[in-house]
Amino acid sequence: MGDGGGALSGPAAPAQGWQAPSAVERGLYEAKARGDWPAYYDLVARADLYMMQSRAYVDANPGNTRFHPYWNPQTGTMCLAVYTGGMLPPPVADPVYNCYDLGWFARAWEQNDPPYLVVNPGSPCEGVLPAGPEGRALWQHHSASVEEPGLARDAVHTLETGGPRSGLVAFGLAVGAHINVRNGQYWNAMAYHGSGYRIEKNTLERWWSVTTREQWQRMQELLLSAGMVSDVWEFVLQLRRTMALDFAGPVDVEHWREAAAKVARRRIEAATEPRLTADGVTPGHTVTPAELEGQVTGVQRLIGRIARYEARFRADGLLPEKGFVQSVEAWDYGRASGMARWGLAARLCSLQEAEAAVVRAGRLVQLNYRSWEAFSAAYILGRCLHFDEEEFGEWYETALATHRALTTDPTSPWLTLPWA
Template identity: 55%
Template structure:
């Protein structure tokens, strides 16, 4: 980070830290890595500050060197070579015998390698922590919990708090591997495939492997396992085996009763809806792919999903298939590809909506300011009448002159009346958007293509979950979604307003019901949560 932005050392004071979202995200990442190891809050934060000061202390020299090179025109090595006579004079003076001994032992000079110094300094710092802190941190090694789920499981396990461990399991979907052919043949069933040592392996969402064509995963709750487990089923439930958050749970009747008790006490199941959830590892957090995934964040937040999970399993193979079949009539790969490409081409939003917004966009550009609603209606009506007249004019074609029939007057008048009503409807939605913080006081929606673009980003992932498409295909699709969004809008906020208006024009009928309120909640979460990708991924990728 400091290599890319050396100037950060000037604004990130240790004693008077700048409360900027991106800097807080870095701090959150550091604290999350240290959390869950049994450290008391003061010790945890002390270690965080020590690590931060070491990083910043080394990084400050990056900017100084860049400034010095710009001022002198000399690289670090060239400057040192020019100072060699001065150094030799000081060493040979006899006043600094230890320095002379050390410097004189360098056969080829001393190569100042900041990266190597940083690593050795960090190692020395960590090795110098109190034994109790080192022991706790060492249990986790270099492993970073993929998500908050695994971090909570690890924290509970490390603390020996098995009640807390079961509380986490009770509110977390548990994924069971199934041969895809078997799942396709029995879509309503989940089969237990025991390991040779009589264990049924389940994974939490952050620990799922990348999707493959042959193997799929179905998700079930701890309560479900407690209800269906039979005497001849495996002797152990293996949760995330091989990871620091693993547990091997016995399955006696008393154990199953314990599972049910925790499930009944659980306040919710799955990740909370309306909040931003991310994979710490296993999903992109920066760059073009992350940008394209963030374009689909409205639906990820509304549905309570990890926004950056490209290797997507969703809520399980059969659930994802049922979802796209019910909502999109997608039942095979060709359906998915057709729908995905139509969304990426913004071919599902109404062309009438885009016509109305395009007229206003032109007026706003011409007059460099807000557009009166009646003026907007008048210009849209004139444009429609002009188009109708042109359509009735004879056309010169390679086959000769084609005489066109004029459109019925009632049809043209009905179209004009409909567009006038639409403009009023858009204006009323925008008034509400401004009141609710979805638009600034003088803001307006440029386009509703964002609704198609946002859904395209999600459709790419849904295809992976259904095995209608591969991760590589999904990646290309989300990259296209990101490009399309940047071509049409100028910020995350503009994109979001376009997405919400498209959703409302299609579903809401000016009721301002759940179609609107859930979209508004997602917008507010994405624009205010310090960990939101919209607060950390620049709109225009440099």
């Protein structure tokens, strides 16, 4: 037994030339090397633990889990294997990996289950945890103080091996870093398992109504074409950008409102006129004066919202003094990078397809923005216009925290990856 920790020390796998994939595995290795099993258990209790499952079984039994023990010559018994996030193989069609935590195993384990739970089997950071009544009590003890297992939210987490840290793929993954940092995921995990197959699949369905490969493909293309961003948002922002170029300087909000009202009226009135098409004369859309004024008022109200958000952005350091957002297409490009990885985790696409989509998202961001900071401000404005309703509440505060992490953490891809 290990020194006070209840784990089998056993023969350690050779560590020469081995590099821990992330801080999680490095911490496990170091605790094991010094024989500090209480610290090892604490790290396991805080970690996401992934377990292999049959995809067909998970799809047919979404609320159930099946153990798949293996023979372990070290213990001379059957054991159950679990893996921390950095030790997972690239996703394939089958099997899949669901995500659990040590407290869950303590509650779910039954008398006839294997006598040992093995963390990262065969690696230098392997831990063989006894699963008898005393062992499970130890699991529960170390899990009791853990409020939320997994990587910390709003912090930059990097795979030191197994994930790109330079090049086009890394840049495209960094485009999705707002999402990954907020959710406590490795920003550069291209071979992405996320929160495990079952949760990733359910999340895609709940938030995006995506359940099939075809739906994923359509949604991926829609995001890469900035097709989810409101045309009205882009209209007012592009109008201001044109005015700023014409007048070689900042645009007053009232001037912006007046110009938007004039252009909106012209566009709406033009849409009411008959048009000559290949099929003949096509009637225009009927718009009452009240409807026309209502649409114009809506555009002017939107300009006020954007101006107030940008004022807050400047106060909080998201924008420089006199800076403004030119386009909120960043909101879609960031989510396009995320959608590529979500599709892979849910087994709706291949690794190669996900990688290609990530690279496209990166190129689009480079074409449309001049810096990570400009991209981030545009992404956050899109997020706030979509969700926040000018409350400056959780939707804004969490995005601001993520922005600050990505622009200050020395390991952030926004500080290590060149823009051009």
